Amino acid sequence: xxxxxxxxxxxxxxxxxxxxxxxxxxxxxxxxxxxxxxxxxxxxxxxxxxxxxxxxxxxxxxxxxxxxxxxxxxxxxxxxxxxxxxxxxxxxxxxxxxxxxxxxxxxxxxxxxxxxxx
Numbered sequence: 001x002x003x004x005x006x007x008x009x010x011x012x013x014x015x016x017x018x019x020x021x022x023x024x025x026x027x028x029x030x031x032x033x034x035x036x037x038x039x040x041x042x043x044x045x046x047x048x049x050x051x052x053x054x055x056x057x058x059x060x061x062x063x064x065x066x067x068x069x070x071x072x073x074x075x076x077x078x079x080x081x082x083x084x085x086x087x088x089x090x091x092x093x094x095x096x097x098x099x100x101x102x103x104x105x106x107x108x109x110x111x112x113x114x115x116x117x118x
Contacts (some may be wrong), residue, residue: 008048008110011103015045015059037062048107056107063100070096 003092017042026034040058047055070093 004051005106005110011059011106012045012049014103015041015048015062017045018062019045047049048110051110053111054113059107060104063104067086067093067096067100 019038020035022034022041022064028033040062044055044058044062048059070089074086074089074093078089083087
């Protein structure tokens, strides 16, 4: 039987919450592009909650794309931003990097411990 830790459950809840937030954004901005975030986030959250090995790779992909998207936003918009806004964006990025790496490590250890790594 797989040992399920509270941190793994928290990662699953955060992913599902992230997907639901993206779903709300889909309706708020009427942009179908948000489905690119809704489907993988909710699928990864459910997969991690059910300890499905494939879900860890979806999490790694989501974490990478989230950080890469933040970095692209900063690079494209930094010349037109004031110092306070830029400082806020950098703080947000540090938080995103921390959460992305932390959740990836938690999920990696969960599946490695259970011998379900491919």
